Structures are given as C-alpha cells and as structure tokens.
Amino acid sequence: MNMRAPPRLDSSTPKSVDRCFERPYTRVWNLCSISWNIFGRAFLRRRLSTDIIGGGQVSSSDEILASSNPPVGTQAVDRAAALLVTILESGDAPSFGDLQASSGLAKSTLSRLLSSLERHGLVLRSDDGAVRPGAAITRYAHSDRSYDALIELTRPFLQHLNAVTGETINLAILVGDEVEQIAQVDCRFLIGNVNWVGQRLPTHCTALGKVFLAGGAPLPHGPLVRRTPRTLTTQGRLAADVKEAARRGWALADSELEPGLVALAAPVRSSDGSVVAALSITGPSTRLTPARIREFARLLVTDCTEISTALGFHSKNGFHSKNGKAGAA
Template identity: 45%
Template sequence: MTEPSSGTQALDRAVQLASMVVQADEPLSFAELQEASGLAKSTTSRMLTALERGGLLERDESGGYVAGRLFWLYAARHDPWEELVRIARPVMERVGSDTQESVHLSVMRGDKVVQVAQVDSRYLLGTRDWTQVDVPTHTSALGKVFYAWGLLDLPRDGLERLTPRTLTTPPELQRDGATARRRGYAVTVDELEVGLTGIAAPVRGAHDAVVAALGISGPTSRLDHRVEELGRNLVTRAAEVTAVLHGSPHHLKKEGVA
C-alpha cells in the first residue's frame, strides 16, 4: 500500500538531486548522483529525466548534469546582488542588534567596490546613508577586504591621503592586508576621516571565493576599544551568510537567524 506521503517524498528526492547538481563545483555524472543520493538506478533515472524535461537540469557535452536553463533565465532577469542582499539582510540585522552600529554590505562591480545594503546605527551619532557615498577603496574597511583577499590589485602608485592616518602606498597596504588575512577582518581607524572607524570581514561564495564584504562603521570614540571583539563578531556573522550561500543554513536556524 502506497503511503500518503509518497508524493512529497518523491518531490524531496527530486529537490535533493537538483540541489546536488546546482551546488557542485563541476558537472556530476549519473553514477555520482545515484551513489550520493542512495536512490535506486531506476528512480534516479526517472527523476533526472523529469528535472531535465522541466528545465531545472541539463547535460553538458560529456553527459554530466549541470544547472538547467531555468536557473540561468532567472539569473539573467534579476540583479544577482539583489539575491545576495536578501540572503544577507537577516544577518545584517543581527549584526546591528549586536553592535548598535551602522552595518554595510559591499560587492565588486568591475574594478569598483559598491555598497549594496545598509542597516542604520541605533545611535544618532553615526547614522548616515553610505550607499550613496563614493568612498575611496583604500580608506574603507570594506574596500580593504577586497585588497587583502586579492580581488583588487594593489595600486602601483601612491594614493590620496585624506587624513594623517590614511595608508597610501603599496607596501603599507600590503602589510595591512597580511594583517587582515591573519586575523580574519580588515580595519580602518581615522583613515577616511578623523573620528571614523570601520571593520569588515569577507563573505565567501562558490569555490570559497570572496564575493562580498560585511562591515560596520561608527565613531572611533565608541569603537576603538572594541575592535577585536567586533571583528570576531563580524567573522562569525560573515560565515553565517557564507553558509546560506552554500545552501547549508541548518545551524543558523538554531540561532534564529535563518
């Protein structure tokens, strides 16, 4: 006798197969999918055929399974950063609650660092919409993440010095980047303007590549004695965004973030 849940079970199995293919770093063969899923060969074949027919999966020249045309159609019709912002927003709210400071999310567009989302500070001092401000990359913690983790090449020549503490030369930025990678987050103190501190950590996507920077900013008087604490918090929260991007949000649900 067929169990009432058999239809849902079949759907769950099909979703499992599609998820494995979409998250894989390279095309997966029928044998790999059948072994990883633990399904019978006939069941695997039937479900993969249905997923192909529906445009969720397709096969490349070698016969391996890859994401189908529906995924690429969706990606072509939507700004990919909109999805990143949607995924990151709950974690950004959590960072805002943790720190009470302004929270920022930045990405690379070409060779330019662009802030795509912000959660405002709970304090009156420090509230400003930075998404509309063109901040020199070398003066922000968000920008320094992309220097430190190799998404931006270090400049060959000196850069503009906005304050006495601004790092402007390639050797300075190289040393600063090595420090950022060692501790897991980048910091600017009084480098964009005197009295402003920023801290940011990398968010990783597919293949463990850095795809964004999650950061906070606020008055140096409030942050200078908390840099290490806030940096560790950002590393943890950035890892939570990374986990969702990798399709593994289960541990977030325990904390009420997802």
C-alpha cells in the same frame, strides 16, 4: 551597554549551500547557490509535484522510496533537489553516470527526475552527456534578485549588530575591483547617518574591500588613489595591512576613505571557504575608539561566523581561503 544575544538560525535554515566554480561565473554562482538553498526546495515542491507525482511519471512508491516512512511526493522532491544541488556544486559538469554513482538512484528514476528538471529549465543535458545548470538558473544568477536571499539571511544579524553598537551596519559584495554595498541598517545618531547602499568603493581604502583582498581577491593594480592623508597608497603597505587583517580575522579602515570615518569589517564565507560577502560597522572616530573597535570586532566576527556556518562553512582554525592560506579579514 546592552549586550543582546546574537540571533540564532532555526533548524529550517539550510546548512549546506554553495561552492565556487573555477570559471568566470564565480560570483553569480555563489549567490545563485545561496539563493537556491534558501528558497529552492519550496520552489521545487511547487513546480515538480505535478510533474513527478500527478503526471503519471511514478508508477509506484517502491520506485522512489527506500522505505515506507516518507511520503512519496516529499521523497521525490528531495531527490530532485539533491540532484540539482549536486549539479550546481560540481566543478565540472557531471555525466549521467556520475550522477547515478553519487545518488545511488536507479537509471529509470534518475532519468525521470532529470527530465522533469530539464523541462522546467533547471538543468540542461548537452550532446556530450554532461548535465549543466539550465537557462532558468542562469537567468536567476545574472539577475539582481540573486542578492535577495543573501540579504534576507543576513538581515537579523545586521539588525542585531545595530541594536548592540548603535552604528551603521552594512552588507557588501565584491564587484570587479570594487565593493558594492547592498544592504544597510542606519545608525541611531545624527552624525554618521549616511546611506551607502548602491555605492561602489575602492578595496584599498575600505574595511569591506580589505576583507575581500584578505580572502584572495587580487590587490589593485596601478597607483592607489589617496583619499585622505591616511590612505595606504603603496602595494607594500597595503599587502602588510591585508596580511594583518587576515591574521586577526577582521579588517580596519581608520580615516582612509574620509577623515574621521572609521569602519571595521569581517567576512561571510561559503561552504568551500570563499568570501561571498562582508559585514561592516561604520561610525565617526569620536565614537569608534580603539577600545570600542576591539569590542565591536568580537561581536562582528561572531555574527559573521554564524552566517558562514549557515552557508556550510566550518572551521576551527580561524579564517582560511580556498587555497589553504590565511584568508580574510
């Protein structure tokens, strides 16, 4: 088998990305934060350069530079970008004082940067003094475009896995109690070439779904639909399978969704350990034999670890969920 080396992200790829908020916007803020860290600085450079530099807001380079080495515009944009990331990653909306303490900026400089961000809808200062993500961020977080950055980041890895295995490779996210597949690279064979993009499937009978269950998503309530004779239909058997998936670092669904269809999946994690997405390898049982499943699982986990590292996740002890327990397949 032609074992191509996995893709490597260059030095321009952001290393710190998102943080889950403990609020109803967890999923969209995850995706928004990923999008921001991949494309946000270029956006800020375009939107803020005139406001901060050309609009007379900065009277001298001494006000925004700690040293004379970086250009004034670059330093101003970097500081505005750092402020916005701090606001996005804060579990509770920070106050002006919190931002000043964390950034070390002078009050006048911080006030000018926040005013510029606020004029463009990137932050919102409320009456109680808290600084929150603004309307432009909220609109983006709730739009379908919030997936674009995640798809672009993972695309080289989907292509690498497809080139090595020849099988169908999918990227999926959790939507409610189902998994939705948002990107795919087709297999090289006639058998098993199905377009899964846009389809939503149950978590209890799919490898992708088990990844999210092992990462902390609640087990489905009520009766579990039997899709095939091998579907796990009891809470106890499903919980045991999810626990095993968490232990080994990847999930397996063998003829549980459709007879003869095998899939294995592994998690993509954000900086705080939350599972924001999952990658899968899918094919017929005639090709995905037990030996190949183990071989492909190693490749899959390696590539998912690389993506997670790009999103700011670092762990030397395998996969762990936010609460510190064993997490995700």
